[in-house]
Amino acid sequence: MNNKKISVIGLGKLGLCSAACFASKGYKVIGVDIDSHRVDLINSGQNPILETNLTETLKKCKDNLRATIDYNDAINNTQVTFIVVATPSEADGSFSNQQLEESLKAIGSALKSKSDYHLVVITSTVMPGTCEHVGKFILEETSGKKCGKDFGLVYNPEFIALGSVIHDFLNPDFLLIGEINKTDGDALEEIYKNTCDNKPKFGRMNLVSAEIAKISLNCYITMKITYANSLAAICEKISGADSQIITSSIGMDTRIGKKYLKPGLGYGGPCFPRDNVAFAAFAKKVGEKAKLADMVDEVNRDQAERIKKIVKDLVKESNKTKDEVFVGVLGLSYKPNTPVIEDSQAIDIVELLINEGYKIIVYDPQSLDLARGVLGDGVKYASSSKQCAKEADVLLITTPWDEFKEIDNTDLKEGACILDCWEIFKGKKLEANIKYLGKGLVRIEDKG
Ligand SMILES: NC(=O)c1ccc[n+]([C@@H]2O[C@H](COP(=O)([O-])OP(=O)(O)OC[C@H]3O[C@@H](n4cnc5c(N)ncnc54)[C@H](O)[C@@H]3O)[C@@H](O)[C@H]2O)c1
Known part of the structure; x- marks a missing residue:
């Protein structure tokens, strides 16, 4: 069942939770981070990140998870590697690939001397086109090997929220898998089937479609939140109008749905605002206007x-x-x-x-x-x-x-x-x- 060994690169807010979740379901996991202090803490049984249920999950999986700063150790002793390094926003709204590129180079170098097939999974949120033009390119250049033949490449971003990362990771509505061939996608699907507490749906497609799907989904949710807040602003001007009652009622229509249709504050945090802006940046880069995403961002700032x-x-x-x-x-x-x-x-x-x-x-x-x-x-x-x-x-x-x-x-x-x-x-x-x-x-x- 859980016979594959997994490595997770980047033991941050998402990466450490992912590593702990896989390990808690019986996978042998090696986590890699450039932060040696963080690595030492994890190996000594301490939790460096404040996240619901992470301490308990780390305790539960301590025999299956170890951390290292050594990429060769991680790549040689596992068959599947998830990259979960940070991709902070640039001034134009697109995501920086700096940590991702460093990580890909280190993985590629380690793959050079490995004879077995290895599956590389990019989980970090990236701009459309990155997996093919940055991921595949760097891995082939640095390893001297062929993508699809010697190693696999999958894009698998997560839709999780801080504060409920462990729960969301183990109970996803669906999993997005961008693949270059069916075998790689099947291998990843199998890992999630062995890991999730629920029975999620799988959205499988090519790399670029998955990259667009990831930022589109968050863009759609921000639009829904902003719609509810815009409606609330209008209701505030009308005596007797209650925007909460209105949204909870129209949300009963399955074409609309109740989730995220609730007047409150604007959206915030490290994902929604930046994914929305990235979607607009991506649209403009390909010569399209992104009026809706731009307007959602503007209204949210109000x-x-x-x-x-x-x-x-x-x-x-x-x-x-x-x-x-x-x-x-x-x-x-x-x-x-x-x-x-x-x-x-x-x-x-x-x-x-x-x-x-x-x-x-x-x-x-x-x-x-x-x-x-x-x-x-x-x-x-x-x-x-x-x-x-x-x-x-x-x-x-x-x-x-x-x-x-x-x-x-x-x-x-x-x-x-x-x-x-x-x-x-x-x-x-x-x-x-x-x-x-x-x-x-x-x-x-x-x-x-
Ligand atoms: N945190 C979330 O809620 C969330 C949700 C969905 C998607 N994501 C995406 O996941 C990715 C990671 O986000 P995060 O919040 O976990 O980031 P984070 O900043 O918390 O963690 C990144 C980790 O990567 C390590 N790192 C940096 N360069 C490295 C390298 N070359 N090799 C190994 N380790 C390296 C850092 O030391 C750090 O521990 C981002 O692309 C983000 O958009 C995050």
Whole structure:
């Protein structure tokens, strides 16, 4: 069954989780990273990455996973190699291949002296055309071998979210496999069938189609989120209109679907914004306009401004000056269960409010240290969600962490106003003197 040995290059947020998942299902896995400190930590049984269930999974698979900085060791002692190095965005929105190229060269050199067939799987998100023109080219050049004959090449990007990487990896809706021949695709499909907890569908196609599919999917989701937020902005102008009810109802139509059709904050994080921009960059590179992707990005960038305006109105309504109120912000990471604040809407909102001169108190269960690096002394840092709630005259819930649901009347300041962007307090019995606004219930025209 799990007789193939697997190597994973790049033991970062996705790579280490992938390595741990394969190892937990019985595969012998060798992880490679250029960061020797990270390699030492993993080999000594420590987890260098904050991710739900990763520590437990690493413990479970400790006999099947080891780490090294040595590519030869990894390539010679495994049959399949997943490349999961970072591909950060360039100024034009496309993805950098720098780490990928270094990794491909090292794999190619190691393949030179290997006689057995080896399957190379590129998992890192890449621009369309990269697997063929960069991956195949570098591997053939450096190994002196022929792609499809001496080694295989597959593109297999993941659709997972930080905070639920392990769960998403083991329970994918579908797996995308871009292949140059059926045998390689079959080999990869077999590995996933032995690894996943569910029975995922497989989308199999050639390399370039898979590369386009990866960024197209995220581009479509960002469009759906932005559609819901645009609808919410219109509903905010109409007395009685509730955008949450509208979206949850129209989502019942199977042509639309409920997922990601929920007014809230704009999208953020390390994948959605950049994949959308990359899609537009790719379209322009091939001479096409990318009006939809461009517009989605533009509308998304307006979302923090919208929330700032609502906060301004709420403060005005309280008949107090900026100096007399504290705006509390609960949640700074771009989503719950991760410390990541990259492209976080909450951080954007706080920065806009700082620029307007508001006094702000913030709290996040995991990202306060990272946030300090960005927000500095511009805000007060609460030591708990309850402290943040207690001091806030206007309380924004910007990331729907589970622990925020525990906040009740005794934790709130008398006369406070809550803007619950994710409606996690919906149905809670709040004191009459607390004003509560779910995101679908904001009324701009109500403001004084
Ligand atoms: N993190 C996610 O949620 C996610 C989701 C979907 C896709 N992806 C894609 O997966 C890829 C990896 O993302 P990540 O978030 O895990 O990145 P990361 O920055 O967390 O990890 C990258 C790792 O690669 C290592 N590395 C760099 N150069 C190397 C080399 N030459 N050889 C060996 N190791 C090397 C780094 O030391 C680091 O540990 C990216 O292309 C990203 O777009 C990530």
